[in-house]
Amino acid sequence: MKVLVPIKRVIDYNVKVRVKADNSGVDLANVKMAMNPFCEIAVEEAVRLKEKGVVSEIVAVSIGPKTAQEQLRTAMALGADRSILVETDEDVQPLGIAKALKAIVDEEKPELVILGKQAIDGDNNQTGQMLAALTGMPQGTFASEVNVADGKVKVTREIDGGLQTVELSLPAVVTTDLRLNEPRYASLPNIMKAKKKPLDTKTAADLGVDLTPRVTTVSVEAPAERQAGIIVGSVDELVEKLKNEAKVI
Amino acid sequence: MSVLVYAEHDNAALNKVTLSVVAAAKAIGGDITVLVAGKGCGAVAEEAAKIEGVSKVLCADNDAYEHQLAENVGDLVAEVAADYTHVLAAATTTGKNFAPRTAALLDVAQVSEISDVIDADTFKRPIYAGNAIATVKSSDAKKVITVRGTSFDAVAAEGGSAAVEALDVAKNAGTSSFVGEELAKSDRPELTSAEIVISGGRGMGNGENFEILYKLADKLGAGVGASRAAVDAGFVPNDMQVGQTGKIVAPNLYVAVGISGAIQHLAGMKDSKVIVAINKDEEAPIFQVADYGLVADLFEAVPELDGKL
Numbered sequence: 035m036k037v038l039v040p041i042k043r044v045i046d047y048n049v050k051v052r053v054k055a056d057n058s059g060v061d062l063a064n065v066k067m068a069m070n071p072f073c074e075i076a077v078e079e080a081v082r083l084k085e086k087g088v089v090s091e092i093v094a095v096s097i098g099p100k101t102a103q104e105q106l107r108t109a110m111a112l113g114a115d116r117s118i119l120v121e122t123d124e125d126v127q128p129l130g131i132a133k134a135l136k137a138i139v140d141e142e143k144p145e146l147v148i149l150g151k152q153a154i155d156g157d158n159n160q161t162g163q164m165l166a167a168l169t170g171m172p173q174g175t176f177a178s179e180v181n182v183a184d185g186k187v188k189v190t191r192e193i194d195g196g197l198q199t200v201e202l203s204l205p206a207v208v209t210t211d212l213r214l215n216e217p218r219y220a221s222l223p224n225i226m227k228a229k230k231k232p233l234d235t236k237t238a239a240d241l242g243v244d245l246t247p248r249v250t251t252v253s254v255e256a257p258a259e260r261q262a263g264i265i266v267g268s269v270d271e272l273v274e275k276l277k278n279e280a281k282v283i
Numbered sequence: 284m285s286v287l288v289y290a291e292h293d294n295a296a297l298n299k300v301t302l303s304v305v306a307a308a309k310a311i312g313g314d315i316t317v318l319v320a321g322k323g324c325g326a327v328a329e330e331a332a333k334i335e336g337v338s339k340v341l342c343a344d345n346d347a348y349e350h351q352l353a354e355n356v357g358d359l360v361a362e363v364a365a366d367y368t369h370v371l372a373a374a375t376t377t378g379k380n381f382a383p384r385t386a387a388l389l390d391v392a393q394v395s396e397i398s399d400v401i402d403a404d405t406f407k408r409p410i411y412a413g414n415a416i417a418t419v420k421s422s423d424a425k426k427v428i429t430v431r432g433t434s435f436d437a438v439a440a441e442g443g444s445a446a447v448e449a450l451d452v453a454k455n456a457g458t459s460s461f462v463g464e465e466l467a468k469s470d471r472p473e474l475t476s477a478e479i480v481i482s483g484g485r486g487m488g489n490g491e492n493f494e495i496l497y498k499l500a501d502k503l504g505a506g507v508g509a510s511r512a513a514v515d516a517g518f519v520p521n522d523m524q525v526g527q528t529g530k531i532v533a534p535n536l537y538v539a540v541g542i543s544g545a546i547q548h549l550a551g552m553k554d555s556k557v558i559v560a561i562n563k564d565e566e567a568p569i570f571q572v573a574d575y576g577l578v579a580d581l582f583e584a585v586p587e588l589d590g591k592l
Contacts, residue, residue, distance in 0.1 A: 051414040060415050070367055129392050156411055158395045163383035172354050172458035175380050188462065193376040196522045199462040212528055213521060248392035250420040252405065263574035269587040272577050280557045281505060282536040
């Protein structure tokens with residue numbers, strides 16, 4: 035079966051985020067960019083399913099700027115067979131991305147779509163669920179375990195109270211949580227091989243999709259800084275401060 | 284304006300986070316209706332009817348909604364949403380699961396995890412793991428929003444007397460089914476609503492050592508959390524994780540024990556009123572956000588603290 039893995043190019047998770055002085059957004063000029071960490075987990079899961087013989091083809095897809103080709107190459111170095119870039123310089127938002135992905139799903143007809151539960155830039159946590167709704171697929175969000183068998187997929191989900199397991203008919207959408215797997219690193223030979231794998235470029239117009247944002251960002255501010263307090267010398271002093279100064283116990 | 288609030292519950296009782304979502308609804312303005320979808324959830328609907336400021340409660344009691352499957356609940360809410368300008372759900376794993384489905388079915392954007400209401404179209408929300416706060420304006424006629432519970436002071440659970448209306452709408456997509464769940468059983472307060480939270484990190488060394496935190500927590504009536512490092516290391520289950528991808532907490536007192544203070548963790552607790560850090564590494568970043576820091580071996584400091592309270 036075929037699996038589609040949508041990925042996103044985002045600021046590298048190690049980079050300290052700085053708000054622009056004019057409050058128009060976050061400063062992304064000259065900062066290191068990388069594949070969103072949850073997307074790496076999605077690619078890894080697809081590759082593991084292929085290694086188990088469950089999946090026959092992995093197609094990576096990204097909706098974003100031309101430079102997102104780098105992340106698609108990374109996905110192919112990790113094991114994706116080919117990739118599709120829907121190139122746009124628009125500030126793409128989850129609903130638009132989900133519509134573009136639906137168009138890709140209609141063309142590619144994957145039996146499984148695996149994607150990250152959220153991107154670490156917008157922290158929206160919407161795209162997988164929206165794609166599932168638009169395509170009428172069931173969804174297994176925040177997955178910590180995925181088992182495909184007998185034309186169904188069983189997904190164990192990380193929920194607030196613990197773990198929940200659901201069974202979904204295929205095709206289905208799965209979004210990854212942190213503990214689903216630990217992504218591998220791409221080896222040098224695989225990085226070289228990935229350069230020769232096919233990468234198709236499309237536009238939103240090709241897909242007949244409108245990516246115009248529905249939500250505008252009015253301003254972006256740095257959060258209120260928390261001031262460091264004091265270092266107490268002993269447990270006694272801590273108890274005294276909590277009782278008499280902070281009055282919280 | 285009219286706001287539909289989706290109630291968070293376990294079919295037996297209302298989750299307190301719903302009171303914070305109603306508070307966000309009040310800040311938006313207009314009539315507030317609470318939708319309770321579940322199975323055998325009549326008691327929850329009665330409870331919702333007593334919430335201060337709620338004018339109506341809709342109760343969709345059906346097998347299809349027993350386990351809050353997103354396919355069914357998402358459809359239901361999209362249909363009910365026809366009569367409202369705003370649809371609000373808590374930014375819990377339930378709300379995050381179905382709300383984007385509802386938004387997509389309505390062909391509107393979702394505004395995720397708002398932390399403040401500026402006006403009926405404009406909201407604040409954290410982005411980049413809380414390293415930036417965006418003010419965003421939605422141009423959609425209908426708004427689907429998830430609400431960060433800890434950012435809004437809960438309204439009173441009593442004082443209202445809304446009418447409860449049964450809603451006979453069965454949405455069953457038939458594409459998903461509930462297999463089972465492993466829920467943490469604990470007598471301690473739930474993390475997101477606890478007045479005091481004590482969390483352990485990698486410094487705890489193993490799961491058994493969390494006992495000293497449980498003992499202290501029981502003395503203080505506190506909830507117990509953990510850093511991602513402690514969860515990833517298998518010391519404790521995932522539902523205890525506090526942080527960007529775990530639970531967001533804002534108690535009166537947060538005690539971080541053996542936690543270095545990675546950005547990921549700080550994003551989940553830095554809105555706590557008072558933060559105490561106990562760590563033997565005086566360079567640990569957690570001390571930069573702590574009101575009271577104690578540089579000490581946690582295995583000596585925590586039992587001593589326990590003994591002196």
